[in-house]
Amino acid sequence: MLRKTDFLVVGSGIAGLTYALKVAKACPDKQVLVITKTIADETNTKYAQGGIAGVTDFENDSFEKTY
Ligand SMILES: Cc1cc2nc3c(=O)[nH]c(=O)nc-3n(C[C@H](O)[C@H](O)[C@H](O)COP(=O)(O)OP(=O)(O)OC[C@H]3O[C@@H](n4cnc5c(N)ncnc54)[C@H](O)[C@@H]3O)c2cc1C
Incomplete structure (x- = not known):
């Protein structure tokens, strides 16, 4: 079956879903x-149970900091 879409996101991990949510909000x-490539929740993101490291506060944190 041929499917048409405006935005095709490859991957249902945190990267793909973050983009999908942002673009859906920006372009309702x-x-x-x-x-x-498999089922939706079979991702590395599912197995990252220690929490996802990320920088969200650019005043007190940076990508250059490792700890
Ligand atoms: C056991 C484990 C523990 C971890 N613990 C931590 C942690 O504590 N803290 C931390 O920050 N990080 C951790 N990580 C790393 C973290 O999980 C990844 O860096 C992060 O989830 C990657 O997100 P992603 O969206 O880029 O990729 P993923 O979550 O891997 O998602 C990739 C997506 O792309 C799809 N895909 C891949 N290839 C294809 C293809 N050819 N065609 C179609 N779809 C495809 C997959 O099916 C999947 O949906 C851990 C990883 C593992 C495996």
Whole structure:
């Protein structure tokens, strides 16, 4: 079956889903389709149970800091 979409997101891990949510919010009139090579929740993201390291506070944190 041929599917058409405005945005095709490859991967349902944190990267793909973050992009999908942001683009869906920014472009509510557009279609967003997420595809994956297996089932939707079979990702490295699912197994990262120590929490995902990220920089969200750029005043007190940076990507250069390792600890
Ligand atoms: C056991 C384990 C523990 C971890 N613990 C931590 C932790 O504590 N803290 C931390 O910060 N990070 C941790 N990580 C790393 C973290 O999980 C990854 O850095 C992060 O989840 C990557 O997110 P992602 O969205 O880039 O990729 P993923 O979550 O791996 O998602 C990739 C997506 O792309 C899809 N995909 C891949 N290839 C194809 C293809 N050819 N065609 C279609 N779809 C495809 C997959 O099916 C999946 O949906 C851990 C990883 C593992 C494996």
